[in-house]
Amino acid sequence: MSDMIKVAVDAMGGDNAPGEVVKGAVEALQANKRIFVYLTGRKEDIEEELAKYEYPKDRLEIVPTTEVIEMAEQPTTAIRTKKDSSMVRGLRMVKSGEADAFVSAGSTGAVLVGGILLVGKAKGVQRSPLAPLIPTRTGVSLLIDCGANVDARSDHLVQFAQMGSIYMEQVMGIENPRVAIVNIGAEEEKGNSLVKETMPKLKETKGIHFIGSIEARDIPEGYADVIVCDAFVGNVILKLYEGVGSTMIGMIKQGLMTSLRSKIGALLIKPSLKGVVKMFDTSHYGGAPLLGLRGLVVKTHGSSKAAEIKNSILQCITFTEQRINEQIVERLAQLSDEDTVSEDAATDAGEEQ
């Protein structure tokens, strides 16, 4: 079992748990022989779902827990008090090394707080961002940060730029990824105080390919590989992406049903329309890892179905093999050694504003 990737999966997390989560875990096992799954959650519920499928029983184990962290719970309180929950148990397995990764579709806030409290931030990391891939005309971009840690400082954004660059290089194989900061105009003097403070720091940050501001309008066109913003703005972007996409598709479909002519047309274009819909469906890109932790924690959509759970589990192979968090720690340490002088200068420049 030496080259097995052991993934703890939160069987109780998300809108469609445990049904779709268990199904997704089974599909992941079937898709790749190197996957071993621990399902954390209520034993009877999980067994009931598992009874529906054929699966390799030597690569799945139930880790019975009694509690469930609900979506609306206050994250810190939930993580601290519900010690026998499927989420806390899964995170502890990563911490102890029993599992290589933890995948959950549960509350973003709780996964984030739990990741930091139970798995721990890696050395040198100030904040652990949630960084999903979003679809663009030319491929995908990394939107960093979309987590629950709002009110970021400029130093956080600089680290996000560094972590995001490492991710896009190592996981997505993009050479010299273009980094941009979300802003409301291309001109230097535009932006809120956070952006104005961060801009000069990003310009002086070595080891990243910073290309300046990106307006929200240009994000879907794929003008940057790493899109840096604070979590509030990132959340707005991620959710509006989904919202505009699904509303538009809904309206197009509705429009197509209004006349016989368009109904016939609709049948003919169905395959090509489906491709675009699929491309703009953020759930097809699997989960997003919390970057910069001492272990691998992957958050998937709360509304995940089996396919997304499966993809998120399979992604853990790449994340583990690429040693993404280890690389982040190594590179951050390297950069801070190299750059002590220029980083100090950048900090001073930021504070002067």
Place this chain on the structure above:
Amino acid sequence: MSDMIKVAVDAMGGDNAPGEVVKGAVEALQANKRIFVYLTGRKEDIEEELAKYEYPKDRLEIVPTTEVIEMAEQPTTAIRTKKDSSMVRGLRMVKSGEADAFVSAGSTGAVLVGGILLVGKAKGVQRSPLAPLIPTRTGVSLLIDCGANVDARSDHLVQFAQMGSIYMEQVMGIENPRVAIVNIGAEEEKGNSLVKETMPKLKETKGIHFIGSIEARDIPEGYADVIVCDAFVGNVILKLYEGVGSTMIGMIKQGLMTSLRSKIGALLIKPSLKGVVKMFDTSHYGGAPLLGLRGLVVKTHGSSKAAEIKNSILQCITFTEQRINEQIVERLAQLSDEDTVSEDAATDAGEEQ
């Protein structure tokens, strides 16, 4: 000429000036006999464009100016130094009462700064927001603020909620408009510090129908009539709306050209697809007024073509007849009289956080 609406139009503002601006002005004159247009800008350039059209010469006058404020100029400096620019001249005409309104497709920052410096904020107004209408599945919503004044305070957002409500009631005829604040989750404890501070204040604000948080995902579905946010977030929302929409439509069109089958389908669905594209094209909703000034200033898209310029000029009739800024002043005064006690309470609650 007593019931004429006199609109000063910045003939040099925007990406397509003066050609499209002059064309739009002529179309507005042809569309409505109550419109009188002053075109501010370089006389020869305007005359050259005007020579292309037939138009009622007794309802158009050129106001010759020599300078132009460019998109990339620092707004305050530009407004202060370019006194003979098409923008400064137009704004001064509103201030002096020579014109009832000023319409410009020029730099948002300059229009905003110029509006405040030259026309002036109305009594009781803390900040003058730019509030465009955005398309939704069910109609339109007002996105307030999308201006260039970032880093808003909670008191500003409360006034935006009030002004936006008055606008949607008076101009759009929506009774008891639903007001929501942009947030990253529906739960009470979510949000950045600005949202957390504003939330209790909005709950206690009388005269508005506050329905709580709105996630960006739900904006295109039309869950709220007035969408309150600070200008940075508003800008991101407005521009991403346009970006996702146009990228998606572009990809759908591209997809439709890949096979003979889909090409035939495309011909059949063209009319219904066009309807959706048009609906999601924010430019069809004309310009956005700067609310809460001592006169009417309307900003249209920098990329405006004649149709949008025309719509923006015609909109000035409604804005003027509904006395939108006067109503804002009256209602704000009314509310502050009525609410002195509860507003103090709300302020205290905000400060305690």
